[in-house]
Amino acid sequence: MTTRVPQERRRRRPTRSGVLLSEDLIVQTALRLIGEHGPEALSVRRLGAALGCDPTALYRYFHGTDDLVLAIADRIIGDAMAGFAPGDDWVASLRDMALRVRAGYLAHPRAAAMAAHRVTRRRNEIRAVETGIGLLLTAGFPSADAARLYLAFIDTVLSHAAAEAAFQALPPQQREADRRSWRDVYQGLDPATYPSLTAVRPELPAMADSSFEQAVDLLLEALAARARALGPK
Amino acid sequence: MTTRVPQERRRRRPTRSGVLLSEDLIVQTALRLIGEHGPEALSVRRLGAALGCDPTALYRYFHGTDDLVLAIADRIIGDAMAGFAPGDDWVASLRDMALRVRAGYLAHPRAAAMAAHRVTRRRNEIRAVETGIGLLLTAGFPSADAARLYLAFIDTVLSHAAAEAAFQALPPQQREADRRSWRDVYQGLDPATYPSLTAVRPELPAMADSSFEQAVDLLLEALAARARALGPK
DNA sequence: GCCTTACGTCAACAGGGTTGACCCAATATG
C-alpha cells in the first residue's frame, strides 16, 4: 500500500457521498461511534460507513488501526488538559492534572479503556509530560528523580483512570452485579476464617467506591515528604 | 448453538487424533500457547489445532472466548497467591503481595490484560483481601481507614499490573514502537518550547521502564508515615 | 489546458468467532 500519511494534505477531494475527510473529522467520528455503540463498534469498515467513504480511504490518514487509536488517545488528553496552567503550588497542580486526566477518561470511558496504556507520542501527550516534569523540577528534585517520580505519578493516575473507565464501560447489568458483590459476597463470611473482614464489615460497602483520590493523595504525600527531605531550597 | 457446558462430563470421547479433552487440559494448553508463541497466538482455531481437535469442540466446554479467558484468569490468580503467608513486617508483606500479583499478571499478559478490570469475587481474592486488611489492622489503623487504605493500595497494584500486562500483550511491533518513542520522539524537541524535557533529556530513555515498584514504594511510604502519625502502639 | 499525483475506490486475501446440522460412540437401561 505504501501509505505515506503526509502531515498536511493539499488536495482535498470529496468522497462519493460528498464528505471532505480530515484527520480531525475521522477522530471525532470514531469517538462518537465508540461513545454511542461501544468499543467493539470501532472498526475500519464501520468507521468508513459512518463517514460516508470507502473504509480503505482511512489508510490515507492513518497507517493502521493502531495509529488511529493513538490519535484518539491524544485527543482525549488534549481535551482534558485544555486550559490547564500550572500554579505556584506544585502539589496542588499535580493533583489538578490528575483530576483532569481522570475526568477526560471518564468522559469517554469506552474509548479510554482501549487507548489508556499507550504512549501516543503526539503533541498533547508531550505537552502534558513537559508540564508534569516541570512541576517536579520546581519542587527541587534533581532531574533523574524528577523523571522517574513523574513516571510513577502519571502511571498511577493513568492506570487508575483506565480501571475506572473500564468499569464504567461495562454493561450496566454487569456493573451493578459487581457493585453488589461487595455487599452480598462479603456478608455471610465465617468470622473465624475471616476475622479481619469481620472486623471491618461495616466499611465494606464503601469499597465499591472509587479509590482514585485516595491513591493520588497518598502518592502526593510521599512526594511532598521526599521533597521536604531534600532540604529547603 | 445452545451449548450447555455441563459441570462434569461423563462421556469422554477421544478426538480424531486420540486426545481426551477436558477443561483443565484446554486451559493448560491455552496458557502454554501464549507462553510459547506470544500473546497473539491465542485463538479458537489455533487452540484447536494445538489440542488436536476441531476448533468448535471447545464450545462444548466454554460458552465462548470470554468464558475461556475468565477460566484462565481464575487459574492465574490461584497460581500467583499460592503459598503466600503474611510475615511480621506489615509493609514488607504488602510489598510481597504486590509483587506476587504483578508476577502472576506478567506471566500471562494477554489473559491478564483481557480480564484485569473484571471482578471475580472468588475464594482467592477474598483471602487476599482478608490478608491485606489484616495487615493494615495490625499496623494500627482504625477499621474504617484500614478498609479505605487497603482499597487504594490494591487498586494501585492491580491497575499498575494491568497496565504492564496490557503493554506486554501488545503485538511486538507496537510494543517496540512505544518503547522507542521515549528515545526517538522526545529527543529532538525544541528547548525553548520544552525546557523541562530538555533539562531531563538524559533520563528520558529510562521512562520506558516500569514504574511499578517505584509507585508501590511511594504508596507504602505514605502508609507507613500515616501509621507513625497514629502514635506508637 | 495540460501533467502530475494525491487520494478515494474497488476487489481480494487471510484470518477471526460463532452457529447449526450431522453422526458416531459411550453410556444408561432393559
Place this chain on the structure above:
DNA sequence: CATATTGGGTCAACCCTGTTGACGTAAGGC
C-alpha cells in the same frame, strides 16, 4: 448381552475483521 439415548467431536458455512495492491479520477501547479 442388546438396545435406546445422547454427549460431544466434526464439518461446512456465515459474517466479521484488518490490510494490500491496482486502478482511475479529479484537484492544483504551471
